[in-house]
Amino acid sequence: MLRVDIEKKLGEFSLQASFTSEGRVIGLFGASGAGKSSLVNMIAGLLRPDRGTIVIDGETVDDTAAGIHVPTYRRHIGYVFQDARLFPHLDVAQNLDYGRRMNGLAPDPAQHKRVVELLDIGALLDRRPGKLSGGERQRVALGRALLSKPRLLLLDEPLGALDEGRKLEILPYLVRLRDEANVPMVYVSHDVAELRQLATQIVMLKQGRVTSFGGVRVLT
Amino acid sequence: MRDISPAEWTAILLSLRVAVIATLIATPFGIALAWLLARRDFWGKSVLDALVHLPLVLPPVVTGYLLLLTFGRRGLVGAFLADHLGIVFAFRWTGAALACGVMSFPLLVRPMRLSIEAIDRRLEQAAETLGAAPWKVFFTVTLPLALPGVLAGMVLGFAKAIGEFGATITFVSNIPGETQTISSAIYSLIQTPDGDAAAGRLVIVSVVLALGALIAAEWFARRATQRLHGN
Numbered sequence: 475m476l477r478v479d480i481e482k483k484l485g486e487f488s489l490q491a492s493f494t495s496e497g498r499v500i501g502l503f504g505a506s507g508a509g510k511s512s513l514v515n516m517i518a519g520l521l522r523p524d525r526g527t528i529v530i531d532g533e534t535v536d537d538t539a540a541g542i543h544v545p546t547y548r549r550h551i552g553y554v555f556q557d558a559r560l561f562p563h564l565d566v567a568q569n570l571d572y573g574r575r576m577n578g579l580a581p582d583p584a585q586h587k588r589v590v591e592l593l594d595i596g597a598l599l600d601r602r603p604g605k606l607s608g609g610e611r612q613r614v615a616l617g618r619a620l621l622s623k624p625r626l627l628l629l630d631e632p633l634g635a636l637d638e639g640r641k642l643e644i645l646p647y648l649v650r651l652r653d654e655a656n657v658p659m660v661y662v663s664h665d666v667a668e669l670r671q672l673a674t675q676i677v678m679l680k681q682g683r684v685t686s687f688g689g690v691r692v693l694t
Numbered sequence: 695m696r697d698i699s700p701a702e703w704t705a706i707l708l709s710l711r712v713a714v715i716a717t718l719i720a721t722p723f724g725i726a727l728a729w730l731l732a733r734r735d736f737w738g739k740s741v742l743d744a745l746v747h748l749p750l751v752l753p754p755v756v757t758g759y760l761l762l763l764t765f766g767r768r769g770l771v772g773a774f775l776a777d778h779l780g781i782v783f784a785f786r787w788t789g790a791a792l793a794c795g796v797m798s799f800p801l802l803v804r805p806m807r808l809s810i811e812a813i814d815r816r817l818e819q820a821a822e823t824l825g826a827a828p829w830k831v832f833f834t835v836t837l838p839l840a841l842p843g844v845l846a847g848m849v850l851g852f853a854k855a856i857g858e859f860g861a862t863i864t865f866v867s868n869i870p871g872e873t874q875t876i877s878s879a880i881y882s883l884i885q886t887p888d889g890d891a892a893a894g895r896l897v898i899v900s901v902v903l904a905l906g907a908l909i910a911a912e913w914f915a916r917r918a919t920q921r922l923h924g925n
Contacts, residue, residue: 518823546822547831553823559816563838563921574822576834604923623823 475662476500476626480516480526480536489513489682492526497650501673502662502691507681510662512635517660518553519546528687531625547576552619552627556634558611566614567599573622586621592654593617595646609640613647620655627659633668641668648672659682666693705873705879706899712875713855716795717848720802724847728768728806729736729836741859750800756862761793761865789866790873794855797862802851805911809843809918845877846911853907859907876900 479492485488489509504509515521519535522543528536530551535544552573556581560569570590574581590596593613603611612632619627632648633641645668652659652672663669668689670678678686678693698706730736741846751758766771774783783789793888813836821831837844859877865874868882880896883889 487731520819520822545827546819547825547827550825553820555816555820559814559820560825561817561821561835562923572821572826572834576821576827576830577825595706618824626822 475529475531476517476658477527477529478513480513480515480528482512482516482521482523482525483511487682491677491679491682491684493677493684495675495677497658497673497674497675499659499661499673500555500670501676501690503664503666503669504679505664505675507536508538509682510664511630513524513679514553514630514660514662517626518547518551519544519549530601533600535622550577550623552624552633554612554615554627554629556604556616556631558608560611560614560618561605562603564603565599565603566595566603566606568594569603569614569618570599570621573618577622579623581649581664585623589617589620589655592650594683607640609643611635611645616647616651620657621649624657627655627657628662629659630662631664632661633663633665645671669693697891698715698893698899699917701870702879702892702896705874705876705896708787708790708871708873709856709875709877712794714788715788716791716798716855717802717852719793719897720790720799720851721844721848724799724802725808725837728803728810728840728847729832731803732807732810739917746803747800749797749861754797754858755864756796758793758861758864761789761796761861765789765792765865783866785869785873786865787872790862790875793861793865796857797858798851798854799817801854802847805843805847805850805915806840809846812918812922813839813844814922838916839921842914843919846914846918849907849911849914853904853911856903856907 475496477494482489487509489512491513502513504510513520514522523536523538526536527534527540530549534542535549536542561572564572593616595610595613595617598606598610598614606614633644636644649671661669661672670693672692675690676686676692678691679685727746731739762784763769767773767776767784772783781788783792818831818835821835821886826834857877861879862873862875863878868874869879876896876899880893883893883896
């Protein structure tokens with residue numbers, strides 16, 4: 475479950491969002507500049523709201539009135555950025571293992587195998603990020619986030635930097651992820667088709683305000 | 695090389711010892727300072743930055759004299775260290791290491807700072823979202839990515855420390871076997887009749903060491919670029 479009720483001023487721009495969702499994939503939809511990324515960064519703890527609360531999976535991670543702000547590294551979230559952000563000094567296997575090591579989790583070969591197969595990245599394990607294509611990088615980034623065992627997966631336009639062909643190559647993996655990985659997701663996009671395929675619930679943002687909230691139907 | 699006399703060897707080995715110790719002790723401070731200057735904004739930052747670079751522009755004899763006033767036997771810090779910890783700098787090789795460390799510090803910090811500044815901070819954010827506490831982010835992402843720059847800084851600092859002359863001779867004098875480094879040995883030799891050949895040999899050693907360090911620093915810098923591109 476994700477509950478968000480925040481206000482944030484960023485220069486001239488003000489963001490005000492309030493919604494509660496039990497959805498498996500919350501689609502955060504809006505034009506660029508609508509405040510989608512700022513909202514996701516607040517859920518991740520990378521940005522601090524001026525006022526309000528954020529509750530992830532029952533834990534209050536932000537509550538300005540009570541002075542609560544849980545730092546990003548203790549939120550147990552996964553974050554897939556538009557620009558993969560793989561660690562260039564580590565190979566793919568080490569990138570995948572990073573979250574587990576940082577969280578002090580015991581190795582989980584079964585889960586590792588499942589994720590590697592789900593994303594079809596077994597052949598890439600000993601490569602450096604610099605030697606991967608954009609689509610491969612994004613799949614590894616997904617795997618890296620999943621293997622840190624997050625309770626919520628944030629995806630900020632994960633297909634945004636890819637061309638049409640590559641998008642179609644990754645989309646099926648995301649659908650499988652939704653159906654098999656059992657991690658709730660917040661999926662940011664300005665692409666209606668993408669969200670129709672993936673999201674179970676839509677939060678529509680326009681100039682920093684939530685204009686509609688509901689099923690995928692609101693996208694029409 | 696077989697022509698190098700025992701006295702010259704003493705000076706070369708002392709220079710190496712002084713420069714190695716100076717570099718090793720300066721490195722952690724250098725990394726911390728480089729990080730601070732690259733990543734933090736605080737009151738007095740430009741003053742600190744200027745202070746770090748001061749030995750680069752101050753006459754070395756001034757730096758040496760200031761060290762003598764501060765770390766000499768009757769200096770404020772020197773007296774304290776001598777009385778309480780038994781560490782003496784004045785007219786000892788440890789003093790030479792201190793002088794070399796201070797003089798080479800700006801050169802040591804600079805490549806470290808540049809390499810930290812060149813790191814994409816979004817990678818550090820990514821590490822944080824994966825559960826890494828700030829200090830873990832530093833040791834698993836920032837430092838490894840900055841490593842070539844850190845090594846380049848160490849090499850440059852080392853090369854500068856090997857060649858340091860003015861501050862060292864002012865602070866700890868020119869005592870053969872204790873504080874006489876390559877530079878001060880050359881200085882003594884060229885003032886001695888018939889010292890030319892020996893001075894020439896030490897000059898060649900200096901040039902070789904300095905060139906080697908510059909080539910090594912260049913190589914580390916190239917490695918840094920490759921690392922940041924993930925190849």
